[in-house]
Amino acid sequence: MAKTIMIVDDSASLRQVVSIALKSSGYDVIEGVDGKDALSKLTGQKVHLIISDVNMPNMDGITFVQELKKKPEYKFTPVIMLTTESGEDKKSQGQAAGVKAWVVKPFKPDQMITAVSKLILP
Amino acid sequence: MDNTDQVPGKWQVEGEMTIFTAASIKEKLAALLSASSRLEIDLSGVNEIDTAGVQLLLATKKECQAKGGDLTLVHHSIQVLDVLDLCNLTTIFGDPVVISSN
Amino acid sequence: MGMEEALQTFFVESHELLQEMEDRLLAIQGLVVDEDRIEAINAIFRAAHTIKGSAGLFGLDGIVEFTHVLESVLDKVRSSQLVMDADMISLFLKCKDHVSLLVGLEESGGVLQGSDQATGQALVAQLSAYLQAPQTNTVHEEKTHPAITYPHLDPLALESAGGGVVDNDNWHISIEFGPDVLRNGMDPLSIFRYLGTMGTIVQVGTFFDRLPGLSEMDPETCYMSYLINFSSEADKTTIESAFEFVQEDCKINILPPHSRIADFVSVIKGLPQHDLRIGEMLVQCGTLTERELAAVLAYQAAQESGQNSTEAGTKQPLGEMVVQAGFVQPAVVEAALQKQSQQKKTKARQQQSIRVDAEKLDMLINLIGELVIAGAGVNIVAQRSGRADMLEAASTLSRLVEEVRDGALNLRMVQIGETFNRFQRVVHDVAKDLGKEIELLISGGDTELDKTVVEKIGDPLTHLVRNSIDHGIETADIRAARGKPAQGKVHLNAYHDSGSIVIEVQDDGGGLNRDKILAKALEKGLVESVHEMSDSDVFQLIFEAGFSTADTVSNISGRGVGMDVVRRNIEALRGNIEIQSKYTVGTTIRIRLPLTLAIIDGFLVRVGQSHYVIPLDMVIECVDLPEENLNSSKGSNYFSLRGEVLPYMRLRDTFEIDGESGRRESVVIVKYGNTRAGLVVDTLLGEFQTVIKPLGKLFERIKGIGGSTILGTGEVALILDIPNLVQQVVRKDHHESSRLQVRH
Numbered sequence: 001m002a003k004t005i006m007i008v009d010d011s012a013s014l015r016q017v018v019s020i021a022l023k024s025s026g027y028d029v030i031e032g033v034d035g036k037d038a039l040s041k042l043t044g045q046k047v048h049l050i051i052s053d054v055n056m057p058n059m060d061g062i063t064f065v066q067e068l069k070k071k072p073e074y075k076f077t078p079v080i081m082l083t084t085e086s087g088e089d090k091k092s093q094g095q096a097a098g099v100k101a102w103v104v105k106p107f108k109p110d111q112m113i114t115a116v117s118k119l120i121l122p
Numbered sequence: 123m124d125n126t127d128q129v130p131g132k133w134q135v136e137g138e139m140t141i142f143t144a145a146s147i148k149e150k151l152a153a154l155l156s157a158s159s160r161l162e163i164d165l166s167g168v169n170e171i172d173t174a175g176v177q178l179l180l181a182t183k184k185e186c187q188a189k190g191g192d193l194t195l196v197h198h199s200i201q202v203l204d205v206l207d208l209c210n211l212t213t214i215f216g217d218p219v220v221i222s223s224n
Numbered sequence: 225m226g227m228e229e230a231l232q233t234f235f236v237e238s239h240e241l242l243q244e245m246e247d248r249l250l251a252i253q254g255l256v257v258d259e260d261r262i263e264a265i266n267a268i269f270r271a272a273h274t275i276k277g278s279a280g281l282f283g284l285d286g287i288v289e290f291t292h293v294l295e296s297v298l299d300k301v302r303s304s305q306l307v308m309d310a311d312m313i314s315l316f317l318k319c320k321d322h323v324s325l326l327v328g329l330e331e332s333g334g335v336l337q338g339s340d341q342a343t344g345q346a347l348v349a350q351l352s353a354y355l356q357a358p359q360t361n362t363v364h365e366e367k368t369h370p371a372i373t374y375p376h377l378d379p380l381a382l383e384s385a386g387g388g389v390v391d392n393d394n395w396h397i398s399i400e401f402g403p404d405v406l407r408n409g410m411d412p413l414s415i416f417r418y419l420g421t422m423g424t425i426v427q428v429g430t431f432f433d434r435l436p437g438l439s440e441m442d443p444e445t446c447y448m449s450y451l452i453n454f455s456s457e458a459d460k461t462t463i464e465s466a467f468e469f470v471q472e473d474c475k476i477n478i479l480p481p482h483s484r485i486a487d488f489v490s491v492i493k494g495l496p497q498h499d500l501r502i503g504e505m506l507v508q509c510g511t512l513t514e515r516e517l518a519a520v521l522a523y524q525a526a527q528e529s530g531q532n533s534t535e536a537g538t539k540q541p542l543g544e545m546v547v548q549a550g551f552v553q554p555a556v557v558e559a560a561l562q563k564q565s566q567q568k569k570t571k572a573r574q575q576q577s578i579r580v581d582a583e584k585l586d587m588l589i590n591l592i593g594e595l596v597i598a599g600a601g602v603n604i605v606a607q608r609s610g611r612a613d614m615l616e617a618a619s620t621l622s623r624l625v626e627e628v629r630d631g632a633l634n635l636r637m638v639q640i641g642e643t644f645n646r647f648q649r650v651v652h653d654v655a656k657d658l659g660k661e662i663e664l665l666i667s668g669g670d671t672e673l674d675k676t677v678v679e680k681i682g683d684p685l686t687h688l689v690r691n692s693i694d695h696g697i698e699t700a701d702i703r704a705a706r707g708k709p710a711q712g713k714v715h716l717n718a719y720h721d722s723g724s725i726v727i728e729v730q731d732d733g734g735g736l737n738r739d740k741i742l743a744k745a746l747e748k749g750l751v752e753s754v755h756e757m758s759d760s761d762v763f764q765l766i767f768e769a770g771f772s773t774a775d776t777v778s779n780i781s782g783r784g785v786g787m788d789v790v791r792r793n794i795e796a797l798r799g800n801i802e803i804q805s806k807y808t809v810g811t812t813i814r815i816r817l818p819l820t821l822a823i824i825d826g827f828l829v830r831v832g833q834s835h836y837v838i839p840l841d842m843v844i845e846c847v848d849l850p851e852e853n854l855n856s857s858k859g860s861n862y863f864s865l866r867g868e869v870l871p872y873m874r875l876r877d878t879f880e881i882d883g884e885s886g887r888r889e890s891v892v893i894v895k896y897g898n899t900r901a902g903l904v905v906d907t908l909l910g911e912f913q914t915v916i917k918p919l920g921k922l923f924e925r926i927k928g929i930g931g932s933t934i935l936g937t938g939e940v941a942l943i944l945d946i947p948n949l950v951q952q953v954v955r956k957d958h959h960e961s962s963r964l965q966v967r968h
Contacts, residue, residue, distance in 0.1 A: 009274075009277075010270070010274060011237060011274045011277060011278045012233050012237050012645075012648065012649060013230050013231070013233040013234035013237050013278045013281070013282075014274070014277055014278045014281055016229070016230035016233055017227065017230045017278070017281045017282070018281075020226070020227060020230060033652060049409075053277075055266075055269070055270050055273050055274075056270075057267070057270065072142075073142070075142075076140075076141040076142055076406070076407060076408075076409050076444075077409055078408070078409025078410060079409060082277070084273065084295065084299070089303075098404075098407065098408050098409075099408075100408045100409075100410060100469050100470065100472065100473070101410075101468075101469040105273070105276065105277035105280060106276055106277050106278075106279060106280015106281060106288050107280060107281070108280070108281065108283070109281060114465075115468075115469075117418050117421065118414070118415065118418045118465075118466060118468060118469055119409070119410065119411075119414055119469065120414055121414070121417050121418065121421070141406045141407070141409075141411075141444060144406075144443035144444055145443050145444065147443070148438065148441070148443040151438055152438055152439055155438060155439070172406075172411045172413055172414075173401075173406060173411050173412050173413055173446060173448060174406050174411075174443060174444065174446075176413075176448075177432070177435055177441070177443070177446070177447060177448065178438070178441075178443060180432045180435055181435055181436065181437055181438040181441045182438045184435065184436075184437045184438070185437035185438040185439060188437055205413060208413065208416055208417075208425070208428060209413075209416075209428050209430045209450070210427060210428050210429060210430060210509075211430055214430070
């Protein structure tokens with residue numbers, strides 16, 4: 001059974017490209033538009049990895065991860081967080097929330113696949 | 123207390139032995155251990171195991187032996203065999219397993 | 225879904241974000257509440273941030289470079305290091321325009337003009353001035369292609385000094401995992417599996433000395449350490465990167481093949497286990513031979529006795545070892561990175577499609593139109609000549625022209641999916657504005673239709689979708705009262721149906737209230753009597769100008785575009801629109817459009833001296849008008865076709881053509897949607913490829929005529945607007961209204 005990855009970003013095109021890349025590598029993908037939307041879509045199903053942007057409307061990535069850690073089904077789910085070079089303060093907040101994997105935007109699809117493979121293989 | 127004559131406590135683990143289930147599996151194992159230091163765990167129903175799961179098995183084995191008993195693992199599922207193989211732990215547990223071609 | 229489609233999404237998304245950026249920038253000076261300002265600034269920052277991020281994914285480096293600088297300045301504003309004043313706002317607006325230009329160029333395949341390039345450079349200079357303010361000297365590091373960062377590339381110890389060299393061809397990795405690794409979602413096993421993708425894990429040695437008995441252990445804490453004998457062609461950087469996400473929590477030591485004896489001393493010292501156990505494990509894993517181990521231990525002993533006694537016997541934490549070990553030589557890293565980027569380039573996706581300027585395509589279609597007409601001319605000449613070889617050549621030519629035409633038209637066909645997908649955002653935004661929960665379902669996205677049609681359908685469709693959400697889907701409490709799920713559904717669907725494409729906008733909302741519409745229509749004087757109006761007639765009323773049933777005018781519908789404009793847009797595309805609705809249950813709005821606007825297969829008929837073309841896909845059959853109906857224009861407008869009563873109209877009357885009809889009249893039975901009707905003509909001339917030419921201003925207002933075409937003989941034929949005529953026939957049947965006339 002293919003592993004499921006959730007991509008949370010407010011950019012539809014980014015979600016599409018990451019989705020295409022992940023799917024072609026053999027993962028199942030679900031998408032969330034922002035933290036709030038993502039939480040509403042996490043209803044107990046198995047998700048092996050979550051990729052989330054930091055800057056999002058409605059609910060940002062840090063709050064999203066903090067909420068995630070309150071849910072028993074997802075508190076240990078690895079999170080890759082997308083960040084900018086200038087986002088050091090966000091990064092320390094994220095690390096406090098338990099995010100260890102960071103990928104800097106902009107990235108190429110291949111780079112994302114590599115980062116994902118370090119945490120789960122398809 | 124001499125435990126060698128005890129009837130081994132038996133349990134079949136179902137589902138995943140991962141960080142998500144580690145706490146509840148630990149409780150179950152601890153309960154079994156308090157009744158007997160000889161345990162036989164059936165792993166045929168384990169569909170996923172990670173480091174947290176491996177640690178649980180190792181810690182149980184340690185404690186069983188410390189109390190004079192032992193932990194026996196039986197009916198390893200493929201997923202369990204893969205992981206024990208990867209970490210070179212099959213011989214540590216010393217249980218007969220179906221040898222995969224490494 | 226492919227990359228090309230994703231790229232289209234990017235263009236649309238970028239334009240939306242840029243629009244939002246502009247709106248926010250324009251509004252920000254009017255905002256007095258701090259929270260509002262912060263929200264606006266965040267939104268502006270996010271727009272730049274999102275565009276940069278997505279542009280990077282598509283390799284649009286020009287956009288990345290420019291938005292990177294813009295984002296950096298916006299980040300300063302966001303973190304209150306800079307204050308956004310009027311000057312800055314106008315600079316940002318110019319930057320927004322420049323990004324728009326850059327995105328537009330990517331979209332159209334254009335090239336950045338010299339003057340625009342200069343504008344861009346000037347803007348970057350202005351932006352950079354803000355970054356070079358005294359307190360901000362650290363931010364502006366130009367990295368146009370940052371790879372995944374290695375937060376602390378340094379800590380991995382790769383020693384290179386001391387002692388003899390071991391025989392092993394493999395890499396040695398020893399790693400002690402920190403306690404929180406598992407809680408953070410990282411599994412050592414996953415890292416090993418990943419290593420397995422870049423080489424062969426010869427052997428793993430597992431240390432669980434730190435692991436207590438079950439009752440004392442914390443099941444979520446990691447206690448493990450490992451030695452790995454790893455065979456790989458990969459370079460140091462690549463192997464290191466496997467541990468990228470855990471290195472902050474772990475002590476890692478990586479030794480390349482043929483490392484020195486001294487290096488293994490650090491391995492042994494770096495792990496908390498007993499030296500001999502580590503040594504045994506190294507031998508067990510095949511990393512060292514017994515002899516090499518002995519050498520390592522001897523070396524260690526010599527080292528310890530040589531040092532002062534405080535260090536002997538105590539384990540040195542790996543952190544200190546790392547400091548001693550020194551860094552990877554920059555040259556090595558650089559070479560490794562270079563190699564990686566080369567590999568990436570060769571992997572680049574091969575383009576499956578080429579982009580063609582839409583104008584060139586239109587020109588081709590136009591030329592083919594002319595070719596079709598010329599071909600028809602050749603056909604006529606051939607027929608007149610009566611020469612068999614000439615006829616045969618002409619028929620071959622016609623067939624080929626037909627194929628070329630189909631092929632060319634196909635070039636313009638695009639899937640409607642892209643257009644549909646854009647609505648995810650629209651639905652999301654509108655639903656959010658209105659505080660409603662809406663799910664957008666999309667089906668039939670692979671249905672193809674003419675590019676021109678797709679371009680023109682966007683606006684009316686947007687209006688319909690907004691309308692569905694705004695007026696259709698009820699508020700959560702009403703939905704609950706009606707026993708519906710809180711989340712409303714809007715469904716976009718497309719399919720082909722007898723030469724048309726049908727697009728449906730369906731919602732499970734409140735449906736149309738017939739009584740309310742009628743009351744409103746009476747009030748506005750749109751109808752005089754409510755008697756005998758079918759539901760669909762009543763529903764059509766909402767397309768009348770100045771009609772609105774909403775109790776409250778919301779932000780969404782207050783855009784000055786009414787449903788009458790939607791209908792006009794659809795009709796301009798030679799389409800029509802119909803509504804099915806059930807009060808409290810939901811509404812389906814069905815748009816029926818022609819597949820293409822350029823060339824159609826027509827059926828040529830003659831009335832008097834005039835030629836008319838009926839789109840072939842609407843023709844069902846042709847029959848002779850029954851004798852009892854001949855010359856009975858004043859009488860009944862029905863005839864019986866195999867027992868079915870069919871309304872008909874005489875084109876001679878409709879278009880006021882002089883002269884009497886011949887002894888024999890034919891009826892062309894046409895169908896539009898679910899309605900059938902007969903058109904009475906003098907002569908049937910057969911199938912004819914029709915190049916649609918726009919009508920002149922004079923003819924635009926004639927109801928029942930959709931366009932014109934030129935026959936092979938040079939004569940002009942009018943193309944019948946069948947939807948309109950069918951409507952007229954049916955209406956005539958209802959109201960006994962007399963003729964269709966030229967309006968004023």
